[in-house]
Amino acid sequence: MRMSKQIHRGASAPRWAMRRRLACAFVLALAVCALAIVPTQFAVTQEPATTAATRNAALVAATDEVLKETSALRELPIVRPVQSSTQSRAEIERAVVKNLDEDTTVADMHAAEVTLKKLGMAPPDFQYRALMIRLLTEQVAGYYEPKTRQFHLADWIDVEGQKAVMAHELTHALQDQHFDLRRFEHWPKGESDSEIAAHALIEGDATLAMVMYISSSPMRALTFLKSIGKMGVDTKELDQAPRVIRESLLFPYQEGLNWTRAVYKAGGWSGVSQAFKALPQSTEQIMHPEKYLSHEAPVKITLPDFTGLLSEGSRTKPGSNPAKGSTTLTTWKRIASDVNGEFGYYLLLDQFLKSPTESHRAAAGWAGDRYVVYESSNGRISFISATAWDTTNDAREFYEAFAKRINLRYPGAQATHPVEPPDGLAGFASWKTDEGAAALSWSGSRVFIIEGCPEGVNPDRLFAAMKE
Numbered sequence: 001m002r003m004s005k006q007i008h009r010g011a012s013a014p015r016w017a018m019r020r021r022l023a024c025a026f027v028l029a030l031a032v033c034a035l036a037i038v039p040t041q042f043a044v045t046q047e048p049a050t051t052a053a054t055r056n057a058a059l060v061a062a063t064d065e066v067l068k069e070t071s072a073l074r075e076l077p078i079v080r081p082v083q084s085s086t087q088s089r090a091e092i093e094r095a096v097v098k099n100l101d102e103d104t105t106v107a108d109m110h111a112a113e114v115t116l117k118k119l120g121m122a123p124p125d126f127q128y129r130a131l132m133i134r135l136l137t138e139q140v141a142g143y144y145e146p147k148t149r150q151f152h153l154a155d156w157i158d159v160e161g162q163k164a165v166m167a168h169e170l171t172h173a174l175q176d177q178h179f180d181l182r183r184f185e186h187w188p189k190g191e192s193d194s195e196i197a198a199h200a201l202i203e204g205d206a207t208l209a210m211v212m213y214i215s216s217s218p219m220r221a222l223t224f225l226k227s228i229g230k231m232g233v234d235t236k237e238l239d240q241a242p243r244v245i246r247e248s249l250l251f252p253y254q255e256g257l258n259w260t261r262a263v264y265k266a267g268g269w270s271g272v273s274q275a276f277k278a279l280p281q282s283t284e285q286i287m288h289p290e291k292y293l294s295h296e297a298p299v300k301i302t303l304p305d306f307t308g309l310l311s312e313g314s315r316t317k318p319g320s321n322p323a324k325g326s327t328t329l330t331t332w333k334r335i336a337s338d339v340n341g342e343f344g345y346y347l348l349l350d351q352f353l354k355s356p357t358e359s360h361r362a363a364a365g366w367a368g369d370r371y372v373v374y375e376s377s378n379g380r381i382s383f384i385s386a387t388a389w390d391t392t393n394d395a396r397e398f399y400e401a402f403a404k405r406i407n408l409r410y411p412g413a414q415a416t417h418p419v420e421p422p423d424g425l426a427g428f429a430s431w432k433t434d435e436g437a438a439a440l441s442w443s444g445s446r447v448f449i450i451e452g453c454p455e456g457v458n459p460d461r462l463f464a465a466m467k468e
């Protein structure tokens with residue numbers, strides 16, 4: 001489950017079916033946090049209004065200057081000059097919508113929406129596309145477009161204040177000149193976890209370069225904060241967005257920055273540049289940089305086709321007569337297949353556990369996963385996942401935490417098979433909810449999950465198919 005897009009073009013997708021890459025929209029709220037050490041109280045002075053032509057001329061001159069400094073700081077030579085221009089809110093909004101619609105099909109948006117609702121991660125009236133547009137428009141201060149090799153900045157920020165954002169964007173331009181950012185635009189579908197990890201590299205690198213650019217002078221830090229203060233950065237949409245959306249959007253910046261700092265500490269900028277050849281492969285590697293540095297690769301998991309098994313329920317329901325008109329049969333269709341990763345499972349757990357320490361502990365030790373989402377002809381949703389863990393103890397911790405999540409997610413649920421103290425190597429639990437059955441199976445280092453198992457289908461048969 002995830003989603004997002006950001007300031008270069010490319011971003012993470014909401015796991016839950018959002019594939020996308022949006023123009024790298026710079027998240028100002030984060031920039032403010034990164035600089036929290038600098039005093040935030042200072043007088044805001046009014047600056048005289050400038051014309052569009054003056055602003056553009058100032059921007060072009062500033063681009064040249066900031067590109068030179070960023071190139072030296074990031075240790076990447078300038079291969080070619082970078083074109084820049086300012087854009088109005090309406091122009092940025094058009095670019096955001098265009099990118100969103102190019103990258104995400106109507107079917108993908110539908111899948112993301114129903115999956116997030118089914119898992120209790122978004123409210124019943126949640127509308128994915130509309131929210132993403134509001135959110136990305138609110139948060140974009142500028143973006144670099146690899147397709148045209150240009151970068152655009154919001155025209156409502158003063159040019160001095162734009163320099164920090166420019167250092168971030170121009171790092172993307174340098175990344176593009178040396179490592180080709182367009183190759184990240186068509187990431188294989190169903191591989192969101194590695195896609196988000198790649199975006200954490202791209203954004204973390206640009207954010208660290210920006211932080212270094214700003215911290216190189218106390219006056220610069222102050223000018224940047226003053227500019228942000230004057231803009232009155234609005235984070236209303238971000239603050240009100242479902243947590244999964246907000247955290248997924250911020251992940252490449254926040255976790256990406258921490259990760260890049262660790263890689264920089266171990267190998268300097270050449271170590272960070274090297275990462276564009278040996279990409280981080282999972283959010284686990286981003287959350288635990290030592291796992292990237294020790295090359296702990298994720299386990300690949302495949303899942304069988306459950307269409308037939310899920311449809312059996314409607315054929316065996318008491319009182320139904322399959323011989324009489326097959327049109328009454330419920331049919332199921334797979335609408336998503338993806339990898340949640342450690343970060344995705346952390347979010348799924350913590351939405352209900354509301355204890356980040358416990359949720360982080362339970363999601364740690366992740367080794368690999370795959371989930372699929374099926375939708376029935378009468379609008380029911382079934383979420384099925386197989387997860388692999390480093391040790392049987394990691395698997396047990398996750399199994400127990402996930403059972404807690406199910407109890408909290410479906411408050412009226414009736415336990416049909418209690419979690420009971422697991423015997424050490426395996427466990428099984430199931431519940432009856434008003435949205436179908438939920439069941440968990442733990443076996444050695446694997447844990448299998450079903451939420452929304454249709455009536456008349458035995459979860460054991462689905463688990464058995466996954467274990468084959």
Ligand SMILES: [Zn+2]
Pocket residue numbers: 006007008024025026168169172202203206
């Ligand atoms: Zn960026």
